Amino acid sequence: MDRKRVVIAGLGDSGVLTAIRLAPRFDVVGISLNPGLVSGQELGTRLARPDDWARNYWIAFDRFRALDGVRTVHGTLTGADLSAGTVNLRDVDGSPRVEGYDALIISSGVTNGFWRQGVLQSAPQVAAGLRSTHDRLSAARSVAVIGGGAAAVSSAVNLAVRWPQTRVALYYPGEHVLQQHHWRVRRRVELRLTAAGVALHPGYRAVIPDGFDCAVITSEPVSWSTGQPPLTVDAVLWTIGAVRPNTGWLPRHILDDTGFVRVTPELEVPGVDGVFAVGDVAATDPLRSSARNRADGLLAHNVAAHFTGRRMRSYRPPARRWGSVLGVQPDGLEVFAPNGLSFRFPAWSIDRVLQPWIVRRGIYRGVRARDQGLVTKG
Template identity: 70%
Template sequence: MKRVVVAGLGDSGVLTAIRLAKDCDVVGISGKTALVSGQELGWRISRPDHWAAHNWISFDRFRGLDRVRTVHGILTAVDLASRTVTVRGSDGEDMREGYDALVISTGVTNGFWRQPTLQSAEEIGAGLHAAHDRLAAAASVIVVGGGAAAVSSAANIARTWPDKRVELYFPGDRALTQYHPRTWARINRRLEEAGVALRPGHRAVLPDGFTGDEITSGPVQWSTGQEPASADAVLWTVGRVRPNSGWLPTELLDDDGFVRVTPELQVPGHPEVFAVGDIAATDPQRSSARNRADGLLAHNVMAAFEGRPLRTYRAPRSRWGSVLGIQRDGLEVFAPNGRAFRIPAWSFERVLMPLAVRRGIYRGVRGARTV
């Protein structure tokens, strides 16, 4: 049986490992002891216990990972010639894992909520509640950024704590520029209904050496000429993502450090190496992270083993999906054309998550997290 190493067990990595486990000997490597989703930041910081029940899942709860050997450690190197990766465990010792195919899905570093550190379950839980407690104690909050994480954070903070002053600062005329204009028009109304003050045309100046990886309280300076703004808590969601590719040779990377891939998600010159998720330079939005490319990738890994034709990944023109996350009145999901449809809250809890997500997408998840 062919061995596949899945380097990184975030959203894309877990799904890919599950897909491959029935046909291959799969080894999954992760700095965490669980899947800790990088999605839905606003839900995560405003209602961490509810978010964790759906988005923090220990690996041993996935039925689809029963055949996968998971390794808790940090990837430090790959030897392309000998087809091995080096992993540093929590004890500081290095170990090597061989592969017939390597799937790179180590994702990106982004803010305080997506860090490539080695973490135990206790450390994950502490991090979740630290951000929530910091925001809960603030009378005023500034959210800096114009992407989905920024918009979702501002809306969820305002709805969870309606007495807070919440302001959203973004550089353009509108936020959510990667989405269809219809999406922003609808979300704009939702933000105003929640009491969020919108501040377009503000581009923040980040202090030297600061990447937005913590909640701050100092004044925010603007390169666009406005007076500095201040609040008790400043949440930086400015999209300063950095690929977790320091363990890879530069020959595999583009100028920004993301993994170069063909339309088949293979690394050029190395047909046994694939990449998926935020680390893969598929298109400017690196959209394979949000468009279920795990199925295509698993097919292509097996096709490469068997000498069959590979399938091509095609990126959507606009981002789609949920923006604000689950709310008391349900989940609003946007199509690529900006049209919205609503899933009632009862259906989200009783149908979408347990049946469509846990049973359908993840092929079965045992039990439920108690938080």
């Protein structure tokens, strides 16, 4: 019997993990804007220590042993005919292509700042982007981080720790940071921000001009709708959650009013046979939490169940965000549970246990060694 073909539209964090799960049972085709996994995780580490970030979060597809049987296509999705079971794309050479499928998984992610751009990139372009943002911030003597979410606090802490001579300040509209996390996490992270030397400024809401591109680091004065005087610093990092789903290639009827893909609790797209969605692009819940809660295993089970008629499982989102917030720090990695309690991987265990055994061997099922060869300064 011919193996069923599963097309995964987007090979970010969720797409790669789902492909690893499905590869032993199906013919899997993955379509990616990047020539490898370029993770959207750990923005602070990416900005402050790009070599460290690239070692663990930028991984060429041919390094994943579990993807050896997966055909990866480097290109841009341009359309889909869900009734015919095909997706359209333009490959890296600009040539149009059509890929047929028996099941489609939409994991095309979101555009969010310069770290998740939603555009076709080569490996040199990825490297150049890492270097340019790092160099821009390393040259600044004062940095304002705008926003109060995980990307904002991670960036502020890591920049302050990396360059203690730089004045780093965090501006956010609420009374506290991390409004989608447990109060214990907020309290703990605010203490870590203060200890790192980050100046906290609650109650500041920035004015966002029409057409403003949050994907750039700026130096122009920042105005506030909350009445404070304009702010001028060397570099302004905009981490304001201006998320846009990468769904312009999809039929409008499967999207919600904000452009995210509608799904059932089983991660199926309602009313369309054999189409699923996972990750930041899937409207599972207000936090779109399947991107951070290892829904790849549940989705792989449900794709198989779709073909065999077995019972599917339902995704149950947590009430709050959880996981790592600040990334690896000099004293290790602190990971928060949904109830706000935390556990720590000590610093010595990151490169000896966590990355080689838990992540590369356990989660990714084997990653071949290769030096990314980045050169950074500062």
